[in-house]
Amino acid sequence: MSGSNVGGSNMSGLGANKSGMRSSRRFRAFAITFAAVYAAVYYVALSNNWPLFSYGPAVGEWTLFNHAASDGPTMYWYGWIATSAITAGVAGVIAMSLPENFGKRLWSGLAWLIPVCAIAAIIHLLGGYFTH
Amino acid sequence: MWMALVITHGLLAFLLLGAITHQVVSVWAPVRAGAANFVSRFRAVGSANYANAIIVLYLVTAALGAFIYTNYRITARLTLEQGHYWKSFGAFEIKEHLIAIGLALLPAYWYFWRQPLDGADSATRKSLTALLAFIVWWAFLAGHIANNIRGLGT
Numbered sequence: 696m697s698g699s700n701v702g703g704s705n706m707s708g709l710g711a712n713k714s715g716m717r718s719s720r721r722f723r724a725f726a727i728t729f730a731a732v733y734a735a736v737y738y739v740a741l742s743n744n745w746p747l748f749s750y751g752p753a754v755g756e757w758t759l760f761n762h763a764a765s766d767g768p769t770m771y772w773y774g775w776i777a778t779s780a781i782t783a784g785v786a787g788v789i790a791m792s793l794p795e796n797f798g799k800r801l802w803s804g805l806a807w808l809i810p811v812c813a814i815a816a817i818i819h820l821l822g823g824y825f826t827h
Numbered sequence: 828m829w830m831a832l833v834i835t836h837g838l839l840a841f842l843l844l845g846a847i848t849h850q851v852v853s854v855w856a857p858v859r860a861g862a863a864n865f866v867s868r869f870r871a872v873g874s875a876n877y878a879n880a881i882i883v884l885y886l887v888t889a890a891l892g893a894f895i896y897t898n899y900r901i902t903a904r905l906t907l908e909q910g911h912y913w914k915s916f917g918a919f920e921i922k923e924h925l926i927a928i929g930l931a932l933l934p935a936y937w938y939f940w941r942q943p944l945d946g947a948d949s950a951t952r953k954s955l956t957a958l959l960a961f962i963v964w965w966a967f968l969a970g971h972i973a974n975n976i977r978g979l980g981t
Contacts, residue, residue, distance in 0.1 A: 741924065753901050772927070804950070813928060821921055827913035
């Protein structure tokens with residue numbers, strides 16, 4: 696009786712361990728995909744000016760997508776972040792739901808390589824400020 | 828109020844800079860034997876212990892910066908434009924984008940710094956830490972320079 700209990704608890708321990716590893720692999724796929732997709736989409740959103748929303752700080756005005764404020768400057772930064780975060784979040788959830796093999800095979804270096812490329816592209820895009 | 832927020836933002840950024848610098852130095856130039864001098868002790872910190880603090884500090888500093896940014900946009904930025912401080916202006920523009928991209932690194936950074944550390948992920952862990960350190964250093968310096976040009980409370 697006691698032996699079977701011990702066996703049972705070991706079995707459930709193993710099961711918990713397995714499911715922990717599985718969810719960890721899934722989160723790995725999410726995290727790598729999120730970093731890579733976000734960085735790429737952020738560059739595209741910035742260079743094409745595709746904010747999810749715009750903000751006019753002088754008048755406290757929020758508008759959907761790319762709209763100039765009725766007075767003063769318009770800020771798109773929050774909107775670019777939202778565009779990228781939502782797209783990357785969706786891509787991350789899709790990556791999580793793919794078979795476990797995908798998570799295992801996904802090269803973890805994408806999590807920093809794509810952001811490095813996006814940063815280099817952004818610096819190139821704004822390079823004009825340094826040659827003024 | 829804005830001045831207090833800018834100072835708080837600067838102090839948080841300073842803490843973040845210290846933590847990430849400690850971590851990046853300890854992973855790229857770890858000390859194997861007993862730490863003898865100041866530099867060795869700086870390199871010998873338990874880098875894994877910094878990860879959660881760095882994530883919290885990054886999020887809080889970025890959130891505060893994002894709030895202050897509305898005021899910067901209608902005050903300090905005009906000073907930079909009218910004074911033709913284009914290099915500082917450009918550095919600050921890049922800072923905004925670096926901070927935004929840094930936010931996306933945090934889930935992966937957290938994952939690859941989870942205990943127990945996986946030796947197979949060592950290169951990714953080191954690269955993510957170095958990239959985050961680059962972002963934090965750029966943001967700190969660009970913010971500091973912009974603040975020096977504009978002056979506090981002027």
